[in-house]
Amino acid sequence: MKTFWLGFSLTMCVLCFTGCESISARMAERFDTVPPKTREYSTDQKAIFLAVQKALKRMDFVVTRSALAQGIVDAKSSIRDTANFGSGRQFIFEIRLHGADALSTHVDVRLTELLEGDFKAGATGKTLRVHGLYDSFFAQLDQALREI
Numbered sequence: 001m002k003t004f005w006l007g008f009s010l011t012m013c014v015l016c017f018t019g020c021e022s023i024s025a026r027m028a029e030r031f032d033t034v035p036p037k038t039r040e041y042s043t044d045q046k047a048i049f050l051a052v053q054k055a056l057k058r059m060d061f062v063v064t065r066s067a068l069a070q071g072i073v074d075a076k077s078s079i080r081d082t083a084n085f086g087s088g089r090q091f092i093f094e095i096r097l098h099g100a101d102a103l104s105t106h107v108d109v110r111l112t113e114l115l116e117g118d119f120k121a122g123a124t125g126k127t128l129r130v131h132g133l134y135d136s137f138f139a140q141l142d143q144a145l146r147e148i
Contacts, residue, residue, distance in 0.1 A: 034127040036096070036108035037134050045071060045099040047148055048107060052095055054147075055140035059133075061093060071097035087117040091133060092125075109137060 061075035
């Protein structure tokens, strides 16, 4: 009888810890900081600041926070319906401008996706490493800079 319980206990331990590596990898990915997408422009920071806001408005994003002195522009999209009834998705851009010198500016962009379902307590956010909105933003920024 002792060997039965010992075997049963070992089997339960093995079953409990099976898949822990995949769980820890998913948890690490969730809390890992995503580096921003960075581009450098040969333009002063004020012109880039104005062009960033213009590009975001063309993409139907609402600028929620902007500060030229700190080089900050934040914007959010409208809440979009997903395929699941009662759930929604929203995107948030966090853009930071760093003037390398008087005629050069670094543009750092992070895109976060907020998902909210009808069974969850609130929205869950995830910063995206790869998404088509990054390319769309930089294309709109290039267009806005040509018009200034």
